[in-house]
Amino acid sequence: MRSCRFVALALTVTFALRAQVGVVQNAALYQQQSFLLAPNIAYVSGPVLTEGFGPVSLFLSPFAGSNIIAPRMLAVLSYFAQVISVISGQSPVTTALPVTAALSIRPVGSTSAIPVTVITAVAGAITFVVPAGIPLGGAELLYKIDDQPTQWTLVNVVQSSFAFFRTGLGGPAVAQTIAADGSLATVGLTTPAQPGQTLFLTGSGLGYGSTVTATIGGIAAPVLAAGPHPTQAGHDQILIPIPASVPDGCYIPVNITVNQTTLTTTISKTSDGSPCRHPWQLSLDDMKTLDNGGSLANGEISLTTALTVVTSTVASRTESAGMRLSSIDASGIAAYFPPFAPAPGCVATPSNAAAIAVFRNGDFSGTVPPLPDIGASITLQNSAATLALPGNAGYFSWSAPPSTDGAINNPATSIPGGVWTWRSGGGKDLLPSSFPFTLPSGLQLNGGAPVVVKRAQDLTISWNRASFDPAATVFLNLGGSTGPPVNCTAAASAGTLTIPAALLSANVSNTIGTLTVSLNQPGSAVPHANLKLQSGATLLMLVSYSGSDSRPVLFQ
């Protein structure tokens, strides 16, 4: 009943705010979200529409940081619209009908609206180019769809709001190279960029008068040109000759700084243009599959061991083990190799660790092949124990025993560090198979609980550092009831980090907080194996490991 009342109220609110429901964003960003139907770069030349809300209303606040536009930017206005689902084969395909749309923008304080050029218009999404001469600041975007009455939404015009056209959500930017003879080629794992070529990146939102700088592989690279595409309205292009000293690799970081904002992506680069050596030893055929927008069958094993310390004498572990069969495309794999390494140090701001985790699972529906049959169960085995993981609909999971109290320095664990073996008895699509991998020891902080934090002094946290990969990092989160949360990053192998007193002083004495430290392994350190299915296709096995230690904190 209460929900009914809420719905009634919400409907009222919706109507009251209906004029504000249009959401405007950079078309390049919009395409990322539309990746369900845009799995490869063939769709980049125009927006692809997927979302429709049908009978479910979506109420988006106009002040949630969206509706940022820049002069000349290619933007998409999203609004409520009925869309049509077409059943094609076994998968429903959502499509949208063409509409007529007239848009204009009235800058704040102005009595007249500036006409806007509409590029494409289908139900639910209008793609347009922000007028070049629009003044910066708040503005009212007016839009009239078909014979509907005119509606409006609020936008903020800024100097620049650049975004790459990317190959998918979290994936690398669409990158091409221009050879010395002027020929254009798409950068991919099998077709890397090479010195002497010019990297050609596309996006939207450079605005006017923006300062653009770049680094490739950490090396400063001169920007040859950054500005409007000569023929495609709203599109920007950035040309960067590739320095000779850029190291080789499948995921070389590229940083583009537009005014004060830095965007990152990766490219494949080799000295001679031959296929890159993939850090997961993917075959040439598999890399070609990925370059062409295809996916590989994928089994991701997830192992977690979380230490909870209550007092200096009582601690326990919460553990889990599971494996999901799925598929993974180029963007999903690239997400394991982010272009930025977390900078060591501490900040008193919300953690972005979750955002990093979001992109770990890179498979997208719409390109998912049938799940391979690898048998009814799998096992994970080490020298002391065997964990059985029965499967159901492509997901295999282990039932962890209830956590029990143990000593702080040695609570019982079912997932100790060391050598493990994944094993399948085989199924219709996979012969009996196994592969070994090595897990690090569980992360454990030194000292007891609660952790005493003297607010006027630097705080040093140390942990066991044995067996961690040299590239592994730890994320620390310190949250109190009075001060801002503190987030730190450090190399796991360092075994220690120091939080400056300046970040602790805002906490009130005699209050309690929580300290959590977790281990993160980069893609290069992810245990993996390339198994062969009966069909000859690859089953890419990945082991995702997470260890953490959480305990109370007393601020003094």
Add this chain to the structure above:
Amino acid sequence: MRIALFFVLIAAIAAAQTSPANLGATPGLLAAGSIATVNFSSPASSIPASATVSILPAASTTPIPAQVLSVAPFTITFVVPLNTPSGDAEVIYKPGNQATQWSRISIVPASLSLFGTAPAGPLLAQNIQPDGTATLNGLATPAQPGQAVVLWGTGLGATPQSAIGVTLGGVAQTVLYAGAAPGQPGLNQINFQIAPGTPDGCYVPLTIAYGTRALISFLSKTSDGLPCRHPFDFSLDAMKLLDSGGSIQTAELTLSTAIQAPSSDRASYAENAQVLFPSLAAADMAAFFTFPNPTQSCSTSSGSSGTIFASLFDPAAIGPSTLNNGASTLTLPWASPPSPDSPLSALPPPVLAGGKWTWTVSAGTVFPTSSLGFTLPPPVQISGGAPLTFDRTRNQTVSWDGSGFDSAATARLSLIASYPGTPILSCTVPAQAGTITLPSNLLVQFNAGAIGSLSLSVSENGPGLPDSQFNASAGSPLLMIVRWAASDSRPVDFK
């Protein structure tokens, strides 16, 4: 006067187990000496039969054991030790033989919650007859002058009786006892005597002041102890049904008329009408009548993120439903067709125009053919054009024609800007007032040169809701209610 009625205590504890919201948030703010719950995850194969709980105050190395009252599969109910010092603390709990866990809490001297049938529902209050017999306060069993009323709760802490005041219907009541319930750890009782002059009603506002804090609720009270006269004219049986925890099937007609005005020369109406079929319990009925009287007030708050919701309308559950005003007959659900843009100064009348309407529901599987006549007020329209221009440094007045609204209609104004982190300015005023003044001290919180959106919405409250009752085919009552909202939204330029 100290009254200890153990069957009520049992009822209170039962309510505590099913309504943990009545016991305060967990983990969170807890009063020393109060009953609290801690929720935990538990493996399905390991349901604890017992638990231990202790409180470790900040800066202390010695946990204080807490008395555990009950253990449920995912909940431990315990008493916060009365001698727990105020401030941050850890609650350390161990369900059965599972691992020990902890959570951060803040201990305060007092944070009163009263036991009720639902988080915002009627209280589990007891009317005490002169002979000592007791009945639960309800619509069919109100309190009456001279009677004592017993309220049950938790979280008074060490608040002395002298610091506790009770008003009912704005009339000060004589507090007979306030403090710990004898023999029941963590339980508080507040006993007061109904004072002469206390107004009658089914939802008489109740205020419990304790120390510097206060808690509001409501009770049913009549001069002679006979059932109260319900504002929806419920029968005695219907009120007994609500008192006993039952629900009343309701057909709720929701009407909405919204003006969209992106500019002075491009305005239009968006309208819709639909029927919802909620089943309303005592707490839901009370929600119609227990809001504060609207007097002009404005405040700002920070922005929030989006919300997703879905309609619960099920057209297959009912027969055809229509709306008629003599000029138009609308089949429900109905939504206005696209209308052309018009100048704000010459908007054509809406379809859901003010005046007399009849809502007719054809016979269905649930209830017979029924109809309800009601009068719809005119739509609200802000005076002036669009965009509105606000000088942030001066008070700004928004006005409309308030003459068509009754005294129960409330106008709510919402003003937001387009930039991240914008404040939200909200105002409430009786719709009859026809004007709201936005104070400059709130407007100045918006950025100069920003653009925003103002929405004015008028809706009817409980006493003014058109309603009627019919009997469903099964004999149970059917309550028909008409809820309407009219709004006008316009862009705003901030100077």
